[in-house]
Amino acid sequence: MERIPIIKLGSFLLVSIQVDMHDQLALQLQDDLTTRITETAAQGVLIDISALEMVDSFIGRMLGNIAAMARVLDAETVVVGMRPAVAITLVELGMSLEGVRTALDVEKGMALLAVAREGDRDNGYDRRSL
């Protein structure tokens, strides 16, 4: 069965969606990703959807769900590289993914995660020191 690869980059996980998402694949990704976050104690998740051309309400909700699950597991989620057509579709579907952070590309997303982690440390909290 095809799977979406999850790459570990330092303390972040990178998920690059290069194929058209169908529902089964999305559910599989949810499973895999939550497992990997707990295994690696990742602090951030980057989901690159720059190759994704079509979304429906299910995929939209799945992105929101993944972000919520990651947050429960104490990892920030950043969705990067959304195409204009996809963004318009999601807005028209009434899903503005309030809880999800976004960035233009992987690089900026990475910077955003780093800043978020800095913020945690400034608050006197660093998971690695625990």
Added chain:
Amino acid sequence: MALTNSRFKELVQAQQRDILSDWVPLQLQAVGARPDLISEDDLRRESKTFLSAFSRALTDNDMDIRADAWAPVREQLQRLSASRAAQGFSPSETATFILSLKQPIFGRIAKDVKDPQALAEDAWTMTRVLDDLGLFTTETYTRSRNEMIARQQQEMLELSTPVVTLWKGVLALPLIGTLDSARTQVVMESLLQRIVETGSAIAILDITGVPTVDTLVAQHLLKTVAAARLMGADCIISGIRPQIAQTIVHLGVDLNSVTTKATLADAFAIALKRLNLTVTPLQSPNGGAAPQPSPQST
């Protein structure tokens, strides 16, 4: 005995010259007289072409102007109404071209036909034809006007959505004119496209030129902001005039999730701050920093 169509034709054809010389001054007298828009010679030429086409069309027994025999007449009127619409004539001025033909023709029918019953019948037939033609002119006039409006709307749509780059990574979209659904769609698409092309993380929507903001416009703006956010760009709305701020609050539109600024300059300052950039005065030529104006000197 009422006139048959062929007699109408004879009447019009035989006296074409006389009718023309009566008709043109009538047109010049009536509302249609616009020496600033059309010269007498042009008017005479148009009238003459029309009359000859008209008299030819009368041959057929059919007095229905939609019939094939009337095609040349319709064609000429179509051209005429379209050109008048473009020249800036009013609808009634355009229709007067046909309606003022009634008087010369009726005068001649009255001279020819003595029986009052027949006269009434003839007058009725002629009136119907000329009224139909008059309505046809108005219709064509309106249609060509509508085409003109649609074309201009399209042109305005294309003209009015420029996305400008204020700085590397900062886009601005100066919105001018009323925002409706169709325009917002174009605005949204061109903004999002430019965000991808330039990799800009900040977009400023300037609504100084938007005359009114109602709930629909606000919703359109919020949609654009939400779509840009999904792509990873922050939107700042600027150029909110005092009246618009009042309207937004009175309408209960929630703009809390969006950064709003009064002027484009303020929005740009915020954008620079987010990019960790500052604007500083140039150094003075002698090498030192530009002197700060002292309180005394101001």
